[in-house]
Amino acid sequence: MNQVDCTIIENRELTRGNFLLTLRVPRQFSKPQPGQFVHLRLSTDGEPLLRRPYSLEGFFERGRIRAIRIYYSVVGRGSRILSMHPKGRELDLIGPLGVGFQISRKKKTSLLVAGGRGVAPLLFLARRLRERKRPHVFLFGAKSKYELYGYRDVRGGRLHLATDDGSVGYHGSVLDLLQREWEEAGHTPDTAEIFTCGPHGLLHAVADFARDRGVRCEASLEGPMACGVGACRGCPIPLRPEHDGAGYPAMCVEGPVYDATAVDWERLP
Ligand SMILES: Cc1cc2nc3c(=O)[nH]c(=O)nc-3n(C[C@H](O)[C@H](O)[C@H](O)COP(=O)(O)OP(=O)(O)OC[C@H]3O[C@@H](n4cnc5c(N)ncnc54)[C@H](O)[C@@H]3O)c2cc1C
Ligand code: FES
Structure with missing residues (x-):
């Protein structure tokens, strides 16, 4: 788990109120497991004060670029602010956090x-x-x-x-x-x-x-x-x-x- 600065590559509304957010993360962001989440600070002016947790929809590596994807809905203050952030905006993130899914060793x-x-x-x-x-x-x-x-x-x-x-x-x-x-x-x-x-x-x-x-x-x-x-x-x-x-x-x-x-x-x- 690390606290890192990441950059918005894309923040696109797919259907009304539902967005796909792609964030470029630095190399210090360790490879996440499916089911883990990140804790995002959504603004720099302290409003909302608390970070918001989001599950990872994906983790991608192409050459030197590492990116994560989040699929989110606008439900309140924080997610509304998130939905307005443009490409290029930096966000402060902690993660990957928590315990992800454990696939059985036995082939099921x-x-x-x-x-x-x-x-x-x-x-x-x-x-x-x-x-x-x-x-x-x-x-x-x-x-x-x-x-x-x-x-x-x-x-x-x-x-x-x-x-x-x-x-x-x-x-x-x-x-x-x-x-x-x-x-x-x-x-x-x-x-x-x-x-x-x-x-x-x-x-x-x-x-x-x-x-x-x-x-x-x-x-x-x-x-x-x-x-x-x-x-x-x-x-x-x-x-x-x-x-x-x-x-x-x-x-x-x-x-x-x-x-x-x-x-x-x-x-x-
Ligand atoms: C581990 C984890 C993973 C999550 N992954 C995703 C994800 O992939 N995509 C996504 O859209 N959301 C996800 N969430 C929920 C997301 O964190 C909340 O939607 C977000 O915090 C809402 O912030 P807000 O400021 O917009 O809403 P607020 O203004 O804080 O709240 C608006 C309304 O939503 C309710 N609410 C707030 N947080 C939650 C919550 N966690 N569960 C149920 N109701 C809530 C509040 O009671 C209130 O009625 C996840 C939450 C957790 C704990
Ligand atoms: S949110 Fe603080 S202990 Fe889980």
Whole structure:
């Protein structure tokens, strides 16, 4: 983890309120793992005071140039300020932070379950799986076709789309796609594992699905953060009673990726 200055290469609105940010990072920025995040200072005038955490959508190296990509939505003050920054602007960043996805050593089929803009870290993971020639299936659900970002980049694995309004792919929930994929492909806990990111309601449902079948499942969580480095204890994640010995692990240090079946989704703030 390092604090570095990075430069905006591109900050482009893809669909209304959803942006793709590409940042050139210096060599001191170490190679990140899918699921890790960066903590961005969004302005130099101290407003907003706190940094904002963003998952990495990708990490790219071409010659001497290193770049990271973030897919973000404008939801409040900080992200609105971020959306107005032009190409060439410098930003102060800490990262890569947190614990990313752990791919099993045993060759299993990875089922990637993405909801909305939770697709970002899973696109990064899919590229890593492709590099390692690991079988994977990408299941992506969003409200409508306008929120289906990045799926055209998914290569080397099977892809299934779902939208709430039926504008593209299956008309319904990505959870139905998971259920169907599980049954039709005859996956078992020995042959498959699940990685998921999206709204917490979806993650909770995927965690229940995984627990019922005894399948390994990792989820990348989001939530409010302050320091981002484990100092303020401001991002506790409640675990289920049988895992309570671990206390309330700080999302910024021990997450944002967790064993989804260990998280106490009912007590999540
Ligand atoms: C590990 C991690 C990875 C993340 N990755 C991404 C990403 O790839 N793309 C992306 O768009 N966002 C991501 N987020 C969420 C992002 O950090 C928030 O959207 C951002 O901090 C909002 O800042 P703001 O100043 O615009 O909004 P604020 O003015 O701070 O808040 C606006 C509204 O959004 C709510 N809100 C703020 N932060 C969060 C949050 N983390 N989760 C849920 N609701 C929140 C607030 O309660 C409020 O209602 C991630 C968060 C975490 C913790
Ligand atoms: S945000 Fe400070 S401990 Fe996690």
